[in-house]
Ligand SMILES: O=C(O)CCC(=O)C(=O)O
């Protein structure tokens with residue numbers, strides 16, 4: 001990347017805005033809402049926090065996250081403020097309102113629709129490479145297997161495994177090889193085969209417009225769950241004990257894709273996760289590095305960013321609340337496997353999306369990783 005380009009991207013980052021929102025009213029705290037459910041995750045019952053239906057609505061045109069409870073609250077809190085960001089006319093305001101309401105409707109129907117998509121895919125979709133749905137050791141780079149093997153031993157220390165990772169001092173972002181090239185190739189062919197089909201597809205999250213939710217495609221049971229419990233958890237136990245690394249009991253996994261004329265980049269954000277694994281699968285692409293700033297708890301007027309180039313077959317492991325983004329690709333197509341890993345013992349104390357004790361809403365599958373058990377844990381924040 002040239003210095004000019006880095007400067008340009010950095011300028012762009014400095015315009016990312018966060019609005020300070022008033023805390024949610026305490027009266028909601030212990031209310032439990034029931035949604036239609038069908039089935040639950042392997043490890044028990046999981047929930048989302050009710051803030052999912054009010055907080056963090058992303059307005060891409062203005063690069064802001066907003067909170068919507070009803071039209072009156074929304075108008076009072078944002079109509080004036082949004083003018084400063086270029087939303088000056090009634091027409092623009094009405095568009096914003098329509099966008100927020102349509103996102104709310106999408107969220108309200110999300111779990112039911114996701115269930116329907118999964119059912120349809122499971123009964124009708126014919127995979128191109130059925131073998132990639134069941135995790136096998138032959139998928140992994142030999143160095144990764146050595147790394148895991150050492151991490152599984154009870155007397156191994158974090159210093160012992162540093163020889164397997166590349167990292168920069170103090171930022172706790174670790175890079176290491178994960179898969180073989182051959183596996184990445186087959187996995188991407190499977191994803192592309194599904195992308196090209198007419199089956200309905202859900203969006204991975206509110207910021208990525210393209211990509212595939214791996215649970216809907218049937219990857220959870222045979223692939224992502226064993227990958228998390230048997231391979232990633234021993235590593236995270238060593239590297240992130242303060243973020244529930246030894247108790248990552250659920251996940252949300254998806255593939256994000258960036259192509260010319262589709263999404264090119266991803267704005268600065270933090271993940272709804274305690275620990276994230278982001279593996280570059282390929283295909284061929286130019287630029288598109290990741291950059292990391294501060295932990296979200298750190299407020300700095302002039303944050304500095306660290307660029308992490310991402311090589312196909314390699315993973316970057318980082319704390320979910322370590323703010324990051326992806327720079328635009330210049331050419332080609334970029335596919336990444338993202339696993340947001342969650343620890344209920346951490347998030348049951350404080351929902352990372354609203355900074356309150358979560359108000360549980362029953363849902364299907366892993367939800368957002370909250371459970372009814374409340375074990376206490378010390379979460380040591382930003383370093
Ligand atoms: O595109 C990337 O590599 C980053 C994706 C990401 O941060 C996310 O989906 O949370």
Ligand SMILES: [Fe+2]
Nearest residue numbers: 269270271324
């Ligand atoms: Fe992310």
